[in-house]
Amino acid sequence: MPIRLDTSSADFGSRFKQFLAAKREVSADVERATRAIVDDVAARGDAALIEATRKFDRLELDAGGLRVTAAEIDAAVKACDAETIDALKFARDRIEAFHQRQLPKDERFTDALGVELGWRWSAVDAVGLYVPGGTAAYPSSVLMNAVPAKVAGVPRVVMVVPSPDGKLNPLVLAAADLGGVSEIYRVGGAQAVAALAYGTATITPVAKIVGPGNAYVAAAKRLVFGKVGIDMIAGPSEVLVIADATSNAGWIAADLLAQAEHDACAQSILITDSVALAADVERAVESQLATLPRADIARASWNDFGAIIMVKKLDEAVELANAIAAEHLEIMTADAEALSTKVRNAGAIFLGPHTPEAIGDYVGGSNHVLPTARSARFSSGLGVLDFMKRTSILKCGPDQLRALGPAAMTLGKAEGLDAHSRSVGLRLNLP
Amino acid sequence: MPIRLDTSSADFGSRFKQFLAAKREVSADVERATRAIVDDVAARGDAALIEATRKFDRLELDAGGLRVTAAEIDAAVKACDAETIDALKFARDRIEAFHQRQLPKDERFTDALGVELGWRWSAVDAVGLYVPGGTAAYPSSVLMNAVPAKVAGVPRVVMVVPSPDGKLNPLVLAAADLGGVSEIYRVGGAQAVAALAYGTATITPVAKIVGPGNAYVAAAKRLVFGKVGIDMIAGPSEVLVIADATSNAGWIAADLLAQAEHDACAQSILITDSVALAADVERAVESQLATLPRADIARASWNDFGAIIMVKKLDEAVELANAIAAEHLEIMTADAEALSTKVRNAGAIFLGPHTPEAIGDYVGGSNHVLPTARSARFSSGLGVLDFMKRTSILKCGPDQLRALGPAAMTLGKAEGLDAHSRSVGLRLNLP
Incomplete structure (x- = not known):
């Protein structure tokens, strides 16, 4: 009831x-086990990744077998029925059109003092997309994560997906293909998150990791947060x-x-x-x-x-x-x-x-990756901005430095940061 | 060298x-100590907060003394020299003008099928601002955190600042006053972060916590992440x-x-x-x-x-x-x-x-809270968007549901989620 x-x-x-x-x-004590896996992959790279995959996915790989080949992806797409592929394409196009509207504008303006200010948005260089295996392997989620990244302009989108006993969901591979994913590796769990964050001989590290996963994946994302960016913990x-x-x-x-x-x-x-x-x-x-x-x-x-x-x-x-x-x-x-x-x-x-x-x-067309567990009080669904970052820009000439400098020097001194004050004073011949 | x-x-x-x-x-083993403090404040509220303040700040308080009074703030402002207050006001106004330009626009549009889509931005209900004590207590940082929150429209901005041996920096209180901070509590460390996240009898919890701090503060922010939002770990x-x-x-x-x-x-x-x-x-x-x-x-x-x-x-x-x-x-x-x-x-x-x-x-005028330790690869400086969240909006009429429904049903079935498919089919009289 x-x-x-x-x-x-x-x-x-x-x-x-x-x-x-x-x-x-259920709050399980997964953090300790996760840390051991993450540290091992950070230290030993491919060897640790292959060992963990043997243990957790019952799959024997060598480094050459980690990456899903173009031929495998083609075969997967062909194995899917045409109606489902058409529905995925329809979804992809609508998601793309919606997220195009989220592309932010750069800003550059000159204020009354002549100071030039603004910011510039740029895409993250490389993003890792975690896709769960088993029953929670949803092709729709692949699109919801990959398409906004591509709209943002991310040049390299790397997908990791576990293949327990060697099985991969053809629809997930098809969605990755339709969504513009650049590389796919058949690894999962905390070991895959660690490989994306630290890199191995086979997997070049990414700057940000997104996508849902089980408790070990969530714990691994928390652990690598700071080394790389992460999305919300779903x-x-x-x-x-x-x-x-x-x-x-x-x-x-x-x-x-x-x-x-x-x-x-x-x-x-x-x-x-x-x-x-x-x-x-x-x-x-x-x-x-x-x-x-x-x-x-x-x-x-x-x-x-x-x-x-x-x-x-x-x-x-x-x-x-x-x-x-x-x-x-x-x-x-x-x-x-x-x-x-x-x-x-x-x-x-x-x-x-x-x-x-x-x-x-x-x-x-809107994103289905949304804040759970009351986190909509402080966070938003996944979008294009999650795959971009903003660099602020400031430019003064001599006149502007003269106008702003004295107040900056006052605050530098008030905070006990004399070198701050001096870096301004030296340029203005002020003590 | x-x-x-x-x-x-x-x-x-x-x-x-x-x-x-x-x-x-230096990576110190602070996590265990931090977890004990956070759990204690979550469980015992004010009593734990007061005990930790006695222990770490050598300050004896009762619950009534946690909050800094309006009279104390007035006195602090009067104690500051006029030139510094003027410089803070000058900074405040420039920060405000810059961040006004970051206010995002809502979006609402109707696509070719007649589907209404869009999103709406809204301010976070309540934000906690951590301000370090001692030498790292910078009034400029108070402005850089508080002003964007106020520009975003956050109605309640709560500041916590430790007062070791009872000492508070008057300039920090003055900056809080100028920045629009609504409440100030003389607590710091992991205990203050926990109080903001979980709430106590005296401190109503917030939805997001921002601001720099020492290793314990950073560890506490990591621990409460999810319960509340946090900014970057600086x-x-x-x-x-x-x-x-x-x-x-x-x-x-x-x-x-x-x-x-x-x-x-x-x-x-x-x-x-x-x-x-x-x-x-x-x-x-x-x-x-x-x-x-x-x-x-x-x-x-x-x-x-x-x-x-x-x-x-x-x-x-x-x-x-x-x-x-x-x-x-x-x-x-x-x-x-x-x-x-x-x-x-x-x-x-x-x-x-x-x-x-x-x-x-x-x-x-731009924000000085910026991503450190190579995190500019995936994150941005603090801004107005950090104090807002986006709610997406979707609206179909009968015709739009008929246009979109079949593809949604195909994907629902492909993912083994029949109730998803049914929720559409029932409305369209489709099996």
Whole structure:
């Protein structure tokens, strides 16, 4: 049974606080094991990478076999059915068009004193893209990570993907090919993250690593953070649906289950002011579960982490949504657009009854890599800016240095940094 | 003696690689101690915070005394000399004007299929600003962190600053006041970071923590990353100067020392194609050191981490600069502007002989919080975007869902996520 909360209850405040604080992940002690793997790859390179791959993926490789060949990629593309390839191309083109609009503009201006200021954006030189193996190997995620990097202008996008027992998902290779990935290596886990960060004889290091992974991958990304850039550490996925009496219970139930089927730790939440709708949704969830292939996972997620929150009016729903800061927020109320303008914290908003989250997962064009576990309070979904960096530019001539210099000297002295002050004073013949 | 490298040497490649890989910080085993402090504050709140403050800052407080009062702030402002306050105001206004230009635009568009797409930027609800105590308490850094947050529209900016033995730097309080800080607490170290992340009875938690600190503060920021957002983990500061025979050796020496005086681990590097200039700069450094108040620190930095790299031509200098990815890059060659366009990796570029880095540290207007330790390869200086997040928006009507739905269903099925496919199919009466 999902959790039920009601803003009319006397203890709502404390129960909601508890709900927000609940962790959905088992915190395993993986850090020590991860550090050993990362240090080993940093020290011994390919040899350590090959050993770890033998141990964890039951795969015997030599250095020459680490890289997936062009012939293998071609064969994988040919092995996929044409309809799926067409759908991937459709998705790729829409993702590309959306992210083109995120390309930032450089700035250069001269202020009233004649000081020239500005900044310039440039692409990261090389990016590593982690792709999980097994059931979580999603070709759509390959596109969502690779396409913005290519739009940003990253010349080298390196993918790593584990191939347990030698198996690779042909659709993942096809998506990499369509997404503009430059190199693919059949390695995974903490060892692959370490190889991307430190480099080996076979794998040239990258400057930034993105993409989801299991607890070891997440721990490895934390460890190499600073040596290279990383994207967010993704947690289990979540959806929050705000609905009223006008909403379609069956559609809502389908959307809640689409989230729940990802992972037993996924979370689906409904907030509504309609008691009747809440009851209808619950019934529809049960009914749809009966015929769902991944019903076991979806049921576990719904029973353990699902929630229905009753509110007196929809304005309350928005305030709760801002506190929950969901990765995905669907608003299906009569006045969805107006309500959405009050949302401050959400990874993505899906407006109206005809925008199920699955559209955004695949073909909407916006990115499906979004902040989880309340991190939408302080971070954004993946985008072009994640693959670029900004260099600021400052230029003074003699007149400008005369105008700015005395204040800089005052502050340098006030901070006890005399050489700072002198570097200005020397140019102005000031003490 | 600074390190000397020469691109004409046969072993330059390996020596430069070694130079890039050299660490400038002692890696102390602070993580365990930090975790204990963070966990204690998370569990016991104010009581743990007060205990840690007694232990580390030798300061006895009760919960009521944690917050710095308005009267204390007023008194601090009055205690500062008027010239310094004026310089801080001048800096504040210039920082504000520069960062106003970084405010991002929202986007909303309708594509050829009629799908509405876009995104909306919003400010983080509450930001914590860490300010170090002791000699590293720089009022200029308070402005560089607080002003962009206020420009972004952050309603609540909370500053924490340790007051060892009860001492607070009046200029830091004055800068906080000028920068729009809403609350100030006299706590520091890992305990202050934990209080900002988890909250205590006295300190309401924030969503993001920024600002520099010692190894314990950095370790605490790493630990709370995910619970809250953090900015970069700052390392020792560095400057790279590219100069030719036309450059003024005395000015360059002054700039190298302005960097070196920060910290014995700071790094000052000169790259030049002129043997005569290199020799002149070395002599000028020695001569200027003779009368510098912080000569001990500056000399240690210059001798241990300083470097002079000789190149055959200036194009080589740019490629080395891209590999070094310096926090601060001064270009003082005859053709500075043209050379600068080839720079991909640098936190900030200071163009021409009349733009010493100290101008950018204080009153240029651009931010002085910049990526260190080669992280300019993948990250940017602090800016308005660090205090905002982007929510993407997607809206389909029935026609758009019909246009996009089949491809989404194909991909959902290909990924084995039937509920995803169903959430679309149910709305379109498709199987």
